[in-house]
Amino acid sequence: MSSLQSLDLKRRSATTTPPPSVRETTEIAKLIDVSKCIGCKACQVACSEWNDLRDTVGTFGGAYDNPTDLSAESWTVMRFSEVEEQDGRLEWLIRKDGCMHCADPGCLKACPAPGAIVQYSNGIVDFVEEHCIGCGSCITGCPFNIPRLSEKDNKAYKCTLCSDRVGVGLEPACVKTCPTGAITFGSKDDMKEHAAGRIVDLKSRGYQNAGLYDPQGVGGTHVMYVLKHVDKPAIYHGLPADPHISPLVSLWKGAFKPIALATMGITVLAGLLHYLKVGPKAPPLDDDAPRSSHNPPA
């Protein structure tokens, strides 16, 4: 299969056979330093440009958020939050929202279509729209509410972390364009080290609660944030403090799935045994009309 692939697969939705996993590729990550972001939206434009997406012009929502939400044609949006600090100062928090590329992706676990969601060995979680059946389970499964169904083709779309660029050794389009250097890209280890330096700097500037957002509830993410207030991520437009895959997803796709399959198997087996022991259902004795009279000859 490797001849088909520019990136190695690690996981594949609704598939039990393991993908080839001998080669060890470098785990990559995108680091978004929220304290350096000026909300210019160059990343949004670069994303649309690279991925050939042209969203329709929306309506003004009363804030700088434009477009006001993610969509099948807007895979990343800036979220603007006005937060009042304890001393009465106003803090304007800007967060680039988009797929977090979880190590333990809820969308992939929830997806019932084989191969519609894949995780590459470098950590990127990608949607393969050709296999998508448009059920929307990925939206339910996502702890960050990222995927969106398209009204055009009823398929789910989200950030690919520019898997086509990363596959040939380039950085994602948003990373390249960022004028302030708020978005950086590299191996996950390097990004953690880079973040540690930024956190030391932010702490020296009085942000004692500065830290790295790499939530372990989803196994860590391949898009990480440096937050000035990592103790309360919810102030950054509702970033979850401890994201987890919904227990319903784990139940339906985890414990319930083998039980359901076993029930189906047992039903078929019981039917077969019943047939062998009792035989086919006998027609009623009074039904002597010829059946073929209803069917014209083929």
Place this chain on the structure above:
Amino acid sequence: MDMDRRHFFRACAGGLGASSLGLLGFSPQPVLAEARSFKLARTTETRNTCPYCSVGCGVLMYSLGDGAKNAHAEIIHIEGDPDHPVNRGTLCPKGAGLLGFVHSANRLKYPEYRAPGTNTWKRISWHDAIDKVAQLMKADRDANFVARTADGKTVNRWLTTGFLAASAAPNEAGYLTNKVARSLGMLVLDNQARI
């Protein structure tokens, strides 16, 4: 559902055949999916300068085709030039959206002239446009050139016309702009690139 013995055998044989083909690998869909192929693989890369502001960021324009005689080039992607010392690959939202600027239906592609008292623009050639600008400049300079001030100081200045140059000018073009404008006595001279 009406089904006779013959139909039943046909359905069984068809199902067996289809599932066997699937098992043998003749599936209608490829089993594994490939990441979207890299869209710039054999495009032509051309360097340029962003036309918007005075920062003058370097951009890379990617066009279809390899320059062959029968292939029509078309710009399909623009991104920052990592080797440019000004922006080192980055671009602001306007620069990142230059592709829309290039393909805009409203883009000005040739000189147009609107005569005084009319409300329509007429397409003219570059030669006509340059001639017209030169004639107007000469007329204005002849009328308003100041060789000496009232108290007899020699100034040789021309203050009623200004000169505005583009941001894409490198140092050399900026030097020439200065030479041309100042040799005419022009003092109102500016450029987005702050020459």
